Amino acid sequence: MYHSQDPIIALATPLGMSAIAVVRLSGKGVISMLNTVFRGNDLTKQASHTIHFGCIQKEDTMIDEVLVALFIAPHSFTKEDSVEISCHGSPFIVHQLIQLFIERGVRIAEPGEFTKRAFLNGRFDLTQAEAVADLISADSALAHQIALRQMRGGFASDLKALREELIHFAAMLELELDFSEENVECLDRTDLQALADKIIVAIRLLMESFSFGNVIKNGIPVVIAGKPNVGKSTLLNNLLHEERAIVSPIAGTTRDTIEGQLHLGGMLFRFIDTAGLRETVSDEIEAIGIDRTKQQLRKASVVFYLVDVSTTTLAEAEEELVALGLEGFPIIRIVNKVDIAISESTLESFVQKDYLPISARANSGTDKLKNELLQIVAGAQLDTTGTVVMNARHYERLQKSKQALEAVITGLKMKLSSELLASDIRTALHHLGEITGDITTEDILGEIFSKFCIGK
Structure with a gap:
C-alpha cells in the first residue's frame, strides 16, 4: 500500500484558550524545516528525544517562545522524523504557527493520520492502533x-x-x-x-x-424501575449527587428516561430513571414514557426495582415483579421510604425476601445499594486479565x-x-x-x- 511521507501538522491539544498548546509535525524534512524558523540550538545537530528552548520567528517577527521536542526516525511514534512544539495556548499563536508551516509546504493532517502512519510504518498492528x-x-x-x-x-x-x-x-x-x-x-x-x-x-x-x-466502553446500564411515586427520581438524584430529575408528589412526573453517569469501583455506570409503571395512564405522553421504560428494561445490565413500603404489600410487590417478565435479569429489589412510620414486621417481611431497605429522601442505605451493585457486576463479568473485545x-x-x-x-x-x-x-x-x-x-x-x- 502506497504511503506518502509528506510533512503534516496538527494541533495535538484541545482547541481553545489554555496555558500551553502542543503542535505536532511529522514527515520528511520537518526537522530541517523547523530549524529555518527556530532561534536556539541547531536542531539538525541534536539527538533524538531531546527538548530545546528557543523562539519561532517569521522573518523578523517573533511568534512565540517555545519548547521543541525532537523525535528522529525511526525512534518516533510515526517512525518518521517528528517534532512537538509546546507554545503558549493562545488560539492566535497556534494559528500563526500552523500557518507558518503551511506556507512552507506542510499540509494539515487528516483525522488519525499520525496513528495511521505509525500503523503503515509497522510500529504496531491495526488492533493496537485502534x-x-x-x-x-x-x-x-x-x-x-x-x-x-x-x-x-x-x-x-x-x-x-x-x-x-x-x-x-x-x-x-x-x-x-x-x-x-x-x-x-x-x-x-x-x-x-x-x-x-x-x-x-x-x-x-x-x-x-x-x-x-x-458495556465497559459505553457504561453499564442500570435501569431504575417501579410504580409512580416510589422514589425513583429521588434515588437517581442521590446517586448522582445532583438534582438531575424533577421530584414531585404528582404521579407520572417522569415522562421520559433521564440518565446520569457515575464511576464506582473503577467502572462507569449509567443510571437510567424511567417513567412509573402502571396500567392506567393519564395521557398518551405517559403511555409513550412507559413503553420506553419497557424498552430500557430489555437493554439493562442491572435493574433496580423500587417498592414504596408505605403503599405496597409484599404480595403486591412480588406480583408486580413477575408481571415485568425479567426472569434471568440481575435485579436488586429495593424497598423505599423506610423512614416513614411502619411496623417492624412489615419491613422484616420485605427484608426476608431480599429487598434492600433504603430511604432515598433521607439518603439512607444508598451505600449498601452501591456495594450490592458492585458485587453483582463483579460476579457476572469475565476475567478481565484476559483479552476483552470492545x-x-x-x-x-x-x-x-x-x-x-x-x-x-x-x-x-x-x-x-x-x-x-x-x-x-x-x-x-x-x-x-x-x-x-x-x-x-x-x-x-x-x-x-x-x-x-x-x-x-
Missing part, C-alpha cells in the same frame, strides 16, 4: 486497563497464534493440491478438524467477551471467521476436496487478517482513522 483511540476515550479505570492491554499487543498476540496455526494447515492443503494427480494426502483430516474445533472455541470466547467489553468491527470479523471454520468442519464431514477446504480456511484467515491489518484496504483504514481526532 486501541490508541480507545485509550484516549477511556473514562473508567477498567476501560483504561483493557485499552492499555490491547495497545500493548494482548489481542494481537492471541490473533497471531490463531492465524499461524491456520496458515500451517492451509499450506499443507495447498501442497496436496500441487500433488492432486498423485493422490498424495499431506494432512490428517482428524488433525484439521481438531484444530478447527480448537480455534472456533477460542473465537467464541473472544466473541462472548464483546458484550462485557461493550470493538464492533473486531466482533463482526470474528463472527465471519468462525462461520468459515464451521464450513471447514462441515466440509470435512462431507469429505469435500482439499481445494474447497483450503478456500474456507483462506476465508477465515482473511477475516482474522482484517482485524490485525495484515489484510486491509484504503476504505477500511479510512473508516477506522476518520473516527480519530486530527492531532492523533
Whole structure:
C-alpha cells in the first residue's frame, strides 16, 4: 500500500484558550524545516528525544517562545522524523504557527493520520492502533486497563497464534493440491478438524467477551424501575449527587428516561430513571414514557426495582415483579421510604425476601445499594486479565471467521476436496487478517482513522 511521507501538522491539544498548546509535525524534512524558523540550538545537530528552548520567528517577527521536542526516525511514534512544539495556548499563536508551516509546504493532517502512519510504518498492528483511540476515550479505570492491554499487543498476540496455526494447515492443503494427480494426502483430516474445533472455541470466547467489553466502553446500564411515586427520581438524584430529575408528589412526573453517569469501583455506570409503571395512564405522553421504560428494561445490565413500603404489600410487590417478565435479569429489589412510620414486621417481611431497605429522601442505605451493585457486576463479568473485545468491527470479523471454520468442519464431514477446504480456511484467515491489518484496504483504514481526532 502506497504511503506518502509528506510533512503534516496538527494541533495535538484541545482547541481553545489554555496555558500551553502542543503542535505536532511529522514527515520528511520537518526537522530541517523547523530549524529555518527556530532561534536556539541547531536542531539538525541534536539527538533524538531531546527538548530545546528557543523562539519561532517569521522573518523578523517573533511568534512565540517555545519548547521543541525532537523525535528522529525511526525512534518516533510515526517512525518518521517528528517534532512537538509546546507554545503558549493562545488560539492566535497556534494559528500563526500552523500557518507558518503551511506556507512552507506542510499540509494539515487528516483525522488519525499520525496513528495511521505509525500503523503503515509497522510500529504496531491495526488492533493496537485502534486501541490508541480507545485509550484516549477511556473514562473508567477498567476501560483504561483493557485499552492499555490491547495497545500493548494482548489481542494481537492471541490473533497471531490463531492465524499461524491456520496458515500451517492451509499450506499443507495447498501442497496436496500441487500433488492432486498423485493422490498424495499431506494432512490428517482428524488433525484439521481438531484444530478447527480448537480455534472456533477460542473465537467464541473472544466473541462472548464483546458484550462485557461493550458495556465497559459505553457504561453499564442500570435501569431504575417501579410504580409512580416510589422514589425513583429521588434515588437517581442521590446517586448522582445532583438534582438531575424533577421530584414531585404528582404521579407520572417522569415522562421520559433521564440518565446520569457515575464511576464506582473503577467502572462507569449509567443510571437510567424511567417513567412509573402502571396500567392506567393519564395521557398518551405517559403511555409513550412507559413503553420506553419497557424498552430500557430489555437493554439493562442491572435493574433496580423500587417498592414504596408505605403503599405496597409484599404480595403486591412480588406480583408486580413477575408481571415485568425479567426472569434471568440481575435485579436488586429495593424497598423505599423506610423512614416513614411502619411496623417492624412489615419491613422484616420485605427484608426476608431480599429487598434492600433504603430511604432515598433521607439518603439512607444508598451505600449498601452501591456495594450490592458492585458485587453483582463483579460476579457476572469475565476475567478481565484476559483479552476483552470492545470493538464492533473486531466482533463482526470474528463472527465471519468462525462461520468459515464451521464450513471447514462441515466440509470435512462431507469429505469435500482439499481445494474447497483450503478456500474456507483462506476465508477465515482473511477475516482474522482484517482485524490485525495484515489484510486491509484504503476504505477500511479510512473508516477506522476518520473516527480519530486530527492531532492523533
